[in-house]
Each structure stands twice: as structure tokens, then as C-alpha cells.
Amino acid sequence: MSISKEEVVHIAQLARIELSLxxxxxxxxxxxxxxxxxxxxxxxxxxxxxxxxxxLELNVFREDKVEQYAKYQELLNQAPKQKNGHFKVKAVLK
Known part of the structure; x- marks a missing residue:
């Protein structure tokens, strides 16, 4: 099966890249x-x-457990900015 030039251009547009001929x-x-x-x-x-x-009869999966990190407050105190007990960072998405 052959892919057309138009399909390649469409894929490139979806990926937001420009391609030469x-x-x-x-x-x-x-x-x-x-x-x-x-x-x-x-x-x-x-x-x-x-x-x-x-x-191999090996199970590499483990049960997920939520645990509080013991030195969380120590790390938070070293953060440049914090708010309400959380790290404050610049917005990534608008």
C-alpha cells in the first residue's frame, strides 16, 4: 500500500512541521x-x-500505596515559592 503525498503533507501539518518537496x-x-x-x-x-x-514466572507489579513523604515540609521550606502548603510554580498551560 502506498501513501500519497497529500497524506504525508497532512501528517506533517498535524505534527506542525514543515517539509520540503x-x-x-x-x-x-x-x-x-x-x-x-x-x-x-x-x-x-x-x-x-x-x-x-x-x-520467567516473575511478577514485577506491586500494589500502589500512597504514602506521605517524610521530609515533605523540609523540601517545601526550600522552595522559592509556596502557597497553602504546596509548591508554587509558573503556569505551563494557559
Whole structure:
């Protein structure tokens, strides 16, 4: 399956990047190869394979526990700005 130049331009616009004509052609070829490879993977019969398997019977997950950091107040006192017991930082989003 081949990806069109228009699709490459659309993807670039979504990513907010500008591409030269040479880059569009290059990415058109590369993205087409990727799509072809993914389509080949779709043909692989995986019915007999478990969704997740490993040779080791090791559980690396642990239960999440919320704990109060013992030196929180000490860290807060060193912060340049604080408000109502929290670190005050510049806004990242408007």
C-alpha cells in the first residue's frame, strides 16, 4: 500500500512541521514501507499465542500505596515559592 503525498503533507501539518518537496518524497517512501510491514504483521497467525507471556514466572507489579513523604515540609521550606502548603510554580498551560 502506498501513501500519497497529500497524506504525508497532512501528517506533517498535524505534527506542525514543515517539509520540503524532497522530504515529502522521502517520508512518502518510508511511511509506505512501514505500512507494508504492518500489513504483513497483520497476516501472522497468533491464535495460539497468549496475549502476554514470558519464560520467567516473575511478577514485577506491586500494589500502589500512597504514602506521605517524610521530609515533605523540609523540601517545601526550600522552595522559592509556596502557597497553602504546596509548591508554587509558573503556569505551563494557559
Amino acid at each position: 524532497a522530504e515529502i518524497k522521502k517520508f512518502q517512501h518510508q511511511l509506505s514501507l512501514i505500512i507494508d510491514y504492518v500489513n504483513k504483521l497483520k497476516e501472522v497467525d497468533v491464535k495460539q499465542i497468549l496475549p502476554w507471556s514470558t519464560v
